[in-house]
Amino acid sequence: MAATSQQIHPPSVVSASALWAGMGLFGLVLGLFLLAFQDTVFGGVTWLVEASVSGPNTLSTKSADMVRDGIQTWGWAGLVTAIVCLPIAFGTVLSAITRLLRPVLSNGEDELLPWDRHGRTFFLAFVAVLIFAVVAHWTLRTYLEVEWLESEDGLSEWWSVFAYMAGALAIGAAAWSLKNTQHSPVRYFYLTLAVGLFLGGMEEISWGQRIVGWSTPEALSEINVQNETTLHNFTFGNNVMFELFFWGSVIGLAGGFWRLTANSRGLSDRMRLVLPSAMMAPALLLIMVWRAGDIWQTANFPRLVMDHFNSGPRGDEVPESALGLCILIYAIACLRQSRFLARRASPAASTTPPNLVTAEESA
Structure with a gap:
């Protein structure tokens, strides 16, 4: 009896909970680190600036304030990323989005x-x-x-x-x-x-x-x-x-x-x-x-x-x-x-075998 071949399709991207979880955890860790260790991060940035060129090259007061504000901005941005991504990775939010977007995002049998x-x-x-x-x-x-x-x-x-x-x-x-x-x-x-x-x-x-x-x-x-x-x-x-x-x-x-x-x-x-x-x-x-x-x-x-x-x-x-x-x-x-x-x-083209x-x- 001839063996029947079955075409295997990859899973839909909306089901990739690991990707959403990874982005959410990365944002959470980054956000907490930047907000909890602002002075340490600022010290590292200052060291990089001073080491970038030879001779004294300290940050001005205005530039230092901008760097501190930037550290806070990126910290809060990381937390926002976690708030958005983690519910998608875990819980009913992912299921709801999957049902809503599957007709558009999923890879069906007629994809060419x-x-x-x-x-x-x-x-x-x-x-x-x-x-x-x-x-x-x-x-x-x-x-x-x-x-x-x-x-x-x-x-x-x-x-x-x-x-x-x-x-x-x-x-x-x-x-x-x-x-x-x-x-x-x-x-x-x-x-x-x-x-x-x-x-x-x-x-x-x-x-x-x-x-x-x-x-x-x-x-x-x-x-x-x-x-x-x-x-x-x-x-x-x-x-x-x-x-x-x-x-x-x-x-x-x-x-x-x-x-x-x-x-x-x-x-x-x-x-x-x-x-x-x-x-x-x-x-x-x-x-x-x-x-x-x-x-x-x-x-x-x-x-x-x-x-x-x-x-x-x-x-x-x-x-x-x-x-x-x-x-x-x-x-x-x-x-x-x-x-x-x-x-x-x-x-x-309708008469052309798909494997061609x-x-x-x-x-």
Whole structure:
């Protein structure tokens, strides 16, 4: 009698209680340690500062106060992490979330996208993003006064325009590719994102004002800090964009970490179509460091180190350039995965044996 083969699917990521428990316990231990041993941690930070360069290099009173506030901020952040993660790992909260999200997050029998591969190609791409982030940070802050590089119509500005428009085109094409699949919610998400990217690109060129040369309407010029036909340069718009950059990078990092850790445990096609790749982490970290608001200022240790070595943020183009790279990486990945699913949903592909579908087809 012929043996019957049974396809084994990995468990859902929402059932990974050990991951939530680990994050919660780490946050609890870190928070309690920082709050209970503030003076010890502060002494260690002071020693590192004094040892970083030769000669006397003590912290000023203002810097010392900022470091102490940062230690407290990170301590309370650890406790908040524990409060959120530990109930998910233990108790009825995990069961409720599992029942609620299983249709979206679980890996069902009809999932087609292959698991992510984190080999040489992924590593090289990660290093390339890291190099881009370092070069962008050093170049755009060092040559802040070079007009062809960082002015309103400079190279960095047009890089952002290109990223927005190319991203909108790629995401729109990805939405079109999903029209014959079962992923209508993702398709609508892509369409919304494509429209948002297009609007962002038009905002970058002031809706063509600097190209055509029309004058700014009087009503806009009174509330626009750059006297342009834009919305993001309103007095309140800058603050909104500041927060969007910071929290967007935080969500992107969390999504990339989720995808990386849950890759082998099981992710639905829908989540693979939405979650970003972890290779974007260096650029997202750079955005987060540059756009951390006042509430996180004293806990922004990378920023404090940059400022100490006179390499802190200057200007506004670095996070926008990093965001442009992230947009392109995300859009291209979405398009590749959507086209893969479109090929599998076509009538010709329906007659192809499943074992002939390899990971290379998703490239």
